[in-house]
Amino acid sequence: MFKKILKYTGLGLLILLLSGTALAAHEWYAKKPFFFRAFLDRTLIKIAFDSPETLTSLGFLESVGIKGHNAELDDDRPEKGDELFAQLDTIHETLLSYEDSGLDENQLLSKEIALYLLDFSSQAKAYRYHNYPVNQLFGVQNGYPSFMEAQHRVETVEDAENYLSRLEKVKLKFEQNLLGLRLREQNGIIPPRFVIDRVLTEMTDFVETPISENILYTSLETKLAEAKEIPIKEQAELLAQAEENIREYVYPAYGLFIDYFAGIAGKAGSDDGLWRLPNGDKAYQLSLNFFTTTDYSADEVHQMGLSEVARIQSEIMAILKGEGFDTSAGFSQAIETLAADPKFYYEDSDEGRAQILVDYQKILDEINAGLDDAFRIRPKAGMEVVRIPEFKEKTAPGAYYQQPAIDGSRPGRFFANLYDIKATPKYGMRTLAYHEAIPGHHFQVAVAMELEGMPFIRKMAPFTAYTEGWALYSEQVAWELGFQDDPFDNIGRLQAELFRGVRLVVDTGIHEKRWTREQAIEYMKLNTGMAETDVISEIERYIVMPGQATSYKVGMMKILALREKAKLALGEKFNLKDFHDVVLKNGPVPLDILERLVDKYIAQGSAVSRV
Incomplete structure (x- = not known):
């Protein structure tokens, strides 16, 4: 009987509670539920229950006929933040009361991830107001x-x-x-x-x-x-x-x-950097630690960025030279010549913008049909391309992904910014689509949401180095599989990676090395060849989201390093499908935990080729 009840966690626990099941009621109300996963899932559900907007976004209560929350908005009083921190302290105490000896391997990993997040929230409490909650990007x-x-x-x-x-x-x-x-x-x-x-x-x-x-x-x-x-x-x-x-x-x-x-x-x-705020240097280092899930210092990240910028620019210049471009005047001039060619842009009209969306969908349909050699696990949720709402696209990023609804009522969405036609060169579209959708964010996010037997915290943990690192890694995987065989598409891929390398430099430059906004804009413009409107939007993003932009390249480099480690260890037995299973089937994790999972996969010889 109890084995059957073990499955009644998450939505199942909620449904049983509504039906009056005694055990489910105990698991819902007791300070310490019998079942560890019930505790983890109930914790997030209760936090979600205190947020009508989250409940609407998740969309699962409607499936059992509950809609009252859709008439309400979140309580955004500062006191609610105090209540949440106090609630997290209680959760931390209860979590520690579950002895490691009573948990299986998967539960121990879930506990470790929960403690990681709770420990960070405890550190972040002192800096909870070191942000700008109303800014040009969000609010x-x-x-x-x-x-x-x-x-x-x-x-x-x-x-x-x-x-x-x-x-x-x-x-x-x-x-x-x-x-x-x-x-x-x-x-x-x-x-x-x-x-x-x-x-x-x-x-x-x-x-x-x-x-x-x-x-x-x-x-x-x-x-x-x-x-x-x-x-x-x-x-x-x-x-x-x-x-x-x-x-x-x-x-x-x-x-x-x-x-x-x-x-x-x-x-x-x-002055734009976090350094200018009281204890801003400590707040920034904490932000770097959280977004990269590493203990890298700001200077280490900065130097890593300078090195990657030099390497990637060299690769781009070699391709441009091979395509007949004059590279004698340096990277900036060569990339500007490429960007100035009108053949790489759509018509600046409603028709041209509509065609961009159509072509994005073609790109995604093509790669989605050709990934069987690289992926065993695939999301069930659909994927669609839509335009970023016009009222906010002027200051919005170039693109972003929105996860599907839990109940399947809404597919994953790749939002494309069509404000500036020059910000969407044709040779950059494949890379952007692979990053935001397939096999990037859509594969990672939708697969995590659909994992069976996994607590919510493992599906939705906010480890940006993992999620954004995967999306950037996906761009390279698509190239390796032959989906960017046109040299200019490959330049688009390398430009996207270069862009993330430059982010390491400018984010740390602004917040730790006291660069001005104008300094950062000039550096990014000279070293990426991006449209000026995009450069300005990006630099202004890093100013209001300290540290977040460093997570992409740090995460990608770690995933690539772990893949190389597995290849060297397993030789001919290495199977890309198996490696991707390890990365995707455990949900978002900090990079050190990801390395441990890959080490286990190597040690167990789980990369043996399978059909």
Whole structure:
């Protein structure tokens, strides 16, 4: 009987609880559940239950008929952060009460990963305000409309009414976020002036948009039109209420932020690195440790970047010379000549942008059909290419990935930025698609979500060096498998890797070596050949996300090193499918744990060729 009950974790535990099962109720409410996995899954579920927006994004409660959370927004008061840290302390105490001797190998790994995250959260508590939660890339000001457009499903009148409720409650949400901004201001943490200017422009444009053209209105309009159960008359009534709520609640909420940022603009300086904040050097080193899952110092990362930049530029120059380009004037001039050739760009029009999306999908369909020799495990979830919403694409990154819904109702999505046609050269499209979608983020994220018998924390752990390292590694795998045999596509791949190498230099340069924003922009522009609009957007991203950009190259280099280690140890018995199984079937992990898993795979001889 108990063996059967072991499977009732995660969603199963929740469903059993709803049905009144006594054991499930115990596992849900007891300080220390009988089953270790029940404790891990229940912990994340309870944290998610305190976040209506997370529940909507996960989409699993709707499958059992629960929708009330879709009428609510998260409680963003600073006090909620205090409550969460206290909750994490209790979780840490309970986790340690599970003796290692009573856990199997897989459970021990889960415990180790949970402790890794809890230990970091304990260290991070002192620096919880060392950030800019409203900036040109993310924050409630653009996260809220994006969430409503992408995550809030409208299939019934109840769903639409919940949408209206969230429009009404947004003013309170902004007021709560404003409290956190004022706390940071009191502690001397004010965003750089360019951040303030960017968000003011973004929010002013948002509220000056006619309501009938605002994404919050048009999104609901589209969803209602696609809903099969809502009569036309009711749709009109719901849209009329949405218009009123946007006017009465949404735009005034943005007005609060506009007034606040306009008021502090005069206090903002032009220094951009984390070093300028109280204990900023310690905060940055902690950020580097977390994002790379290593103990590398800022200087070590900086030097690693300089070395990689030199190596990759040399490879690009050799290809350009072979293709007849004049390389005598140096890398910057040669790459600018390549980038200036109009044959590598789409028409700067709606038709040209639509064709980019079509061609991205062709690229993904092609590689998805040709990976059987390299991958045994494949995600069940689908994959689609969409455009980044126009209202935020000017300051958004070149692309990003959105994971599929747990219940399968929404596929994985590769969002492409089409704002600047010159930022999408044809020779760079394959690499970007492989990174964000297949076999990059979509394979890693969707496979992890679909792993059976794995606690949620193992599926969704935020180890950026692993997840972004895998995506960058995937670009090279696609090339090795022959999907970038055109020399210019290979240049696109190398440029993408060079870009990540440059990130090591500029991120540490800004936050530890006290480079100015302009210094970093100049270095990146000279050493990548990227469009200036992209360079500016990237540098400004590193300023508001210290350390995150270093994780890509560090992670990729580690995965490649581990693959080479396995090849040397196993010789002819090495099988790429087996190696990828080891990397993907354990979910996201810190790099030192990944190395241990690969060492175990080597020791056990699990790379023996299989059909």
